[in-house]
Amino acid sequence: MSIMDLEAILHPRSVAVVGASTNTASWGYSYIHHLIEYGFRGNIYPVHPNYTEVLGIKAYPSIRSIPDTVDFVISCVNAREVPQMVRECGEKGVKGIHLYTARFSETGHKDAADMEQEILRLARSKGIRIIGPNCMGVYHPKVGLSFGYNLPKEPGFLGMSSQTGGGASGFVLLAGLRGVRFSKVISYGNALDFNECDYLDYFVQDDETKVIVQYIEGVKDGRRYFETLKRATAVKPVIVIKGGRGKSGARMTSSHTASLAGSFSAWEAAIKQAGAVSARDFDELIDLAVSFYFLPPLRGNRVGVFAGGGGPSVIAAESCEEAGLEVIPLPQDMRDEMKARGVSIWDWVGNPVDSSIIGGSGMTDMDMMHLMAKHPDFDLLIATINDWVMMTLSTDERFRLSVPAGAQAYLSVKERYTKPFLVAVGERGVTAEQYDDFHWKALAEARSILLKGGLPIYPTIERAARAARKVIDYYKKL
Amino acid sequence: MSIMDLEAILHPRSVAVVGASTNTASWGYSYIHHLIEYGFRGNIYPVHPNYTEVLGIKAYPSIRSIPDTVDFVISCVNAREVPQMVRECGEKGVKGIHLYTARFSETGHKDAADMEQEILRLARSKGIRIIGPNCMGVYHPKVGLSFGYNLPKEPGFLGMSSQTGGGASGFVLLAGLRGVRFSKVISYGNALDFNECDYLDYFVQDDETKVIVQYIEGVKDGRRYFETLKRATAVKPVIVIKGGRGKSGARMTSSHTASLAGSFSAWEAAIKQAGAVSARDFDELIDLAVSFYFLPPLRGNRVGVFAGGGGPSVIAAESCEEAGLEVIPLPQDMRDEMKARGVSIWDWVGNPVDSSIIGGSGMTDMDMMHLMAKHPDFDLLIATINDWVMMTLSTDERFRLSVPAGAQAYLSVKERYTKPFLVAVGERGVTAEQYDDFHWKALAEARSILLKGGLPIYPTIERAARAARKVIDYYKKL
Numbered sequence: 042m043s044i045m046d047l048e049a050i051l052h053p054r055s056v057a058v059v060g061a062s063t064n065t066a067s068w069g070y071s072y073i074h075h076l077i078e079y080g081f082r083g084n085i086y087p088v089h090p091n092y093t094e095v096l097g098i099k100a101y102p103s104i105r106s107i108p109d110t111v112d113f114v115i116s117c118v119n120a121r122e123v124p125q126m127v128r129e130c131g132e133k134g135v136k137g138i139h140l141y142t143a144r145f146s147e148t149g150h151k152d153a154a155d156m157e158q159e160i161l162r163l164a165r166s167k168g169i170r171i172i173g174p175n176c177m178g179v180y181h182p183k184v185g186l187s188f189g190y191n192l193p194k195e196p197g198f199l200g201m202s203s204q205t206g207g208g209a210s211g212f213v214l215l216a217g218l219r220g221v222r223f224s225k226v227i228s229y230g231n232a233l234d235f236n237e238c239d240y241l242d243y244f245v246q247d248d249e250t251k252v253i254v255q256y257i258e259g260v261k262d263g264r265r266y267f268e269t270l271k272r273a274t275a276v277k278p279v280i281v282i283k284g285g286r287g288k289s290g291a292r293m294t295s296s297h298t299a300s301l302a303g304s305f306s307a308w309e310a311a312i313k314q315a316g317a318v319s320a321r322d323f324d325e326l327i328d329l330a331v332s333f334y335f336l337p338p339l340r341g342n343r344v345g346v347f348a349g350g351g352g353p354s355v356i357a358a359e360s361c362e363e364a365g366l367e368v369i370p371l372p373q374d375m376r377d378e379m380k381a382r383g384v385s386i387w388d389w390v391g392n393p394v395d396s397s398i399i400g401g402s403g404m405t406d407m408d409m410m411h412l413m414a415k416h417p418d419f420d421l422l423i424a425t426i427n428d429w430v431m432m433t434l435s436t437d438e439r440f441r442l443s444v445p446a447g448a449q450a451y452l453s454v455k456e457r458y459t460k461p462f463l464v465a466v467g468e469r470g471v472t473a474e475q476y477d478d479f480h481w482k483a484l485a486e487a488r489s490i491l492l493k494g495g496l497p498i499y500p501t502i503e504r505a506a507r508a509a510r511k512v513i514d515y516y517k518k519l
Numbered sequence: 520m521s522i523m524d525l526e527a528i529l530h531p532r533s534v535a536v537v538g539a540s541t542n543t544a545s546w547g548y549s550y551i552h553h554l555i556e557y558g559f560r561g562n563i564y565p566v567h568p569n570y571t572e573v574l575g576i577k578a579y580p581s582i583r584s585i586p587d588t589v590d591f592v593i594s595c596v597n598a599r600e601v602p603q604m605v606r607e608c609g610e611k612g613v614k615g616i617h618l619y620t621a622r623f624s625e626t627g628h629k630d631a632a633d634m635e636q637e638i639l640r641l642a643r644s645k646g647i648r649i650i651g652p653n654c655m656g657v658y659h660p661k662v663g664l665s666f667g668y669n670l671p672k673e674p675g676f677l678g679m680s681s682q683t684g685g686g687a688s689g690f691v692l693l694a695g696l697r698g699v700r701f702s703k704v705i706s707y708g709n710a711l712d713f714n715e716c717d718y719l720d721y722f723v724q725d726d727e728t729k730v731i732v733q734y735i736e737g738v739k740d741g742r743r744y745f746e747t748l749k750r751a752t753a754v755k756p757v758i759v760i761k762g763g764r765g766k767s768g769a770r771m772t773s774s775h776t777a778s779l780a781g782s783f784s785a786w787e788a789a790i791k792q793a794g795a796v797s798a799r800d801f802d803e804l805i806d807l808a809v810s811f812y813f814l815p816p817l818r819g820n821r822v823g824v825f826a827g828g829g830g831p832s833v834i835a836a837e838s839c840e841e842a843g844l845e846v847i848p849l850p851q852d853m854r855d856e857m858k859a860r861g862v863s864i865w866d867w868v869g870n871p872v873d874s875s876i877i878g879g880s881g882m883t884d885m886d887m888m889h890l891m892a893k894h895p896d897f898d899l900l901i902a903t904i905n906d907w908v909m910m911t912l913s914t915d916e917r918f919r920l921s922v923p924a925g926a927q928a929y930l931s932v933k934e935r936y937t938k939p940f941l942v943a944v945g946e947r948g949v950t951a952e953q954y955d956d957f958h959w960k961a962l963a964e965a966r967s968i969l970l971k972g973g974l975p976i977y978p979t980i981e982r983a984a985r986a987a988r989k990v991i992d993y994y995k996k997l
Contacts, residue, residue: 065914065916065917066914066917071912071914148867149867188911189912190911190912190914190915191910191911191915191958192911203830205828205829205830205831205833206828206829206830206875207827207828207829207830207831207875207905207908207911207912208828208829208830208831208834208908209830210911210912211831211905211907211908211911213911214907214910214911215907215945218947218949218950218953219948256830258830258833282834284830284833284834284837285833285837286837287837287841288840289824289833289836289837289839289840289846289870289871292869294833297830297832297833297873298829321841322834322835322981323831323834324979324981346767349685350683350684350685350686351683351686351775351776352681352682352683352684352685352686352687352734352736352775353685353686353689354775355683355762355763355767355772355775356686356760356762356801357800358767359762359763359764359765359767360799360800361767362765362766362767363765363799368765368766370770389626389627392767393767395775397684397685427685429689429692430685430686430689432668432669432689432692433666433667433668433685433688433689433691433692434549434667434668434685434688435668436543436544436549436668437668437669438543439543466948467693467948468946468947469693469696469946469948470696470944470945470946470947470963470966470978471696471966472696472963472966472967472970473960473963473964473966473967474967475696475963476959476960476963480669481954482951482954484948485948485949485950485951485953486951488948488949488950488951489950489951489952492950498948500946500948501800501801501802503800503802
């Protein structure tokens, strides 16, 4: 029932933005901007008593005065104006309201919390469902709903519900840079009506969603949540990030979304017990999203590592081991094959592969990678575009040619074998003076090649390894 | 004695590159290129029987045929040619040889290891000292020696010795992007003559070096090393990264630099006991280098956190706690001051500071930061340029104005107070299609502003916090 309500709200034929504004710094402006920018094809109704139009669209003084049905309302008015607005929505047959409006229970003030409850009662009496309050609402690129600038316009299959708004939009942006695209993302703040269980149930049955992410600060009903989660993880991977696990976080979540945080260790044990995947911070959340989005199921932990030269290979391989992967020695039959081919270093080269000793051996790095990709002893491969070393050891001209060529060569490994393959491409923070240097542009080009080919990319081998381990654990538990 | 020898080698009046080449892919080309490019002011002598000049500089058929004294020789010839070259160096009064030449003991072959020992005996008999073999040698920007392309030309005060060559040059590049500059970096591979203790002793007494980094795969004499390290850490911070701590690494270090790796846990306990700082991977190594390079001594762990909006603040603050920092509640006298100033959220806002509730409160984020910077209860501050959230929540125009302005405002905090201040600026891997987007350029501009002002920057608050904790531990132990 809940789920059907949510499905209807997510596919509105018309949207009114109450508290619409021509002030570009306001949310009453942004939501209308986004409806236009992301291509919403239904009717858009800006609502404000003082404007006749906003962003070129005719405005109305009130919900009541709109000469048409309204399915979905985005509220940017002050808290005290919400009850009257809900009444008008009731008259108009509105199905759902997203309350961007804040300053309710999260303030810790009793009168604000009481008003929040009053709004819920009012909405229920009119058959209206609520997303929020104190949240950014819906990013649903397929129908043209968005809560942020600069987010991907193409849809994909990751669904997310989130008690943080800024974190949700930031996550969409950053996971988007790494190729992830989204079915629906819902920021729901104080969870007055729909809560974490409703959103989870929705994403489980949603055919457009294959991977689920939840940012949670507190759950309303722990037992129900973990039962819902257990059912969900049997169907689709669910990645959970928990705010409010420490002292400062517990103080803060109450003022952020009025959530009561529990003990983190108990929480994390329960999350794992339910088969979900736990992320510690947003970097790890992005790595996990990328992994579940792009990788086939990982069935084992024996990894082949290509990290460039000696020292970086040593450190990267050891980080893989510390993440719980097994950096196995080269299988004897691979050595035999190299020996038969006349490769001089057949008894010296190992796993991790030190590419600095391969030159002149009668074999290239890529020959080695193909041998490992087809060998059944390796469950997965992790390789890097070793820009930080190459940039210092190659002439500029060699770098310019070899970086995109390297990306292309990695793609051919993906296309030729079924071996799960993770690629590390460093994220480099450069200064204004260095921004136009061709090296960084060549790396951007390599990233484009890898992403277009559907390869998951990570900033470092270490992070790829830690994510891979959690993916392996998920499939092992299934 | 060792130290004096090294000091002399690092300040040569003339350098010969044996195995010089016009092939741009060869090291016999690169080293000559670097001597010119980095501004070496002494004589340069390319040596090769087949060339009359290399890169416009007159070449000689042999060391013997150079009509002048030669202080320092860079050897790019094959291993079997080294003994004869050492003999000629002896005749010529050469002080030091850097053997880029490899394929000695690291191959695991007895004849190669024997030849390595024979070279050492020969060199000792002639009074010649050796850096290497199987290494990249010296980066000493002040005198114009370099082992890589695209490295900083200005000197600084971080000194490094490293058994990995690629890792060393890559580290100089990446730490360089974050503002670190170097006194001397020496890649020494198999450590045939000078070893980790010699380099450490050298950097301890070197007035140009204030922070020391060592990448180590194996130590020749554990007791001597830890005694040397203990003396060193009493004088300057020493950051150590250890290759060969796991199974794969132990296999690999023997083939990389012929080192025998010990148990990592025993190693790490000894490192800490000696007062040194241990880094797990290159990312952490860079964070630690940045921290010791730019921060004043950190004397306590009570941190004020500015991470932007609600969710990101919660997660960042909890990561700070997990790193061992204390995210203390706002001191009561700060609340009293805010109340007296008429700030509406004086009893609601907390630490971490949720900037999404500050607007319209009668106070700005920066007012809050100044209050915390001058308050004695905070030992350090960590703040972020919250690009990933701002880019989605602000209009492009606001982003364009606020990002560099934010960096400038952070600088004013650094200039006005003595409070240690760490800033997180995300490193974003963008694709070719996005490369010219102004958002990323604006961030590069912010980075330039922060670095010019001498602020340490980190990719995330989490990484800043983990580095800060290790700096605090170092000063506590002193």
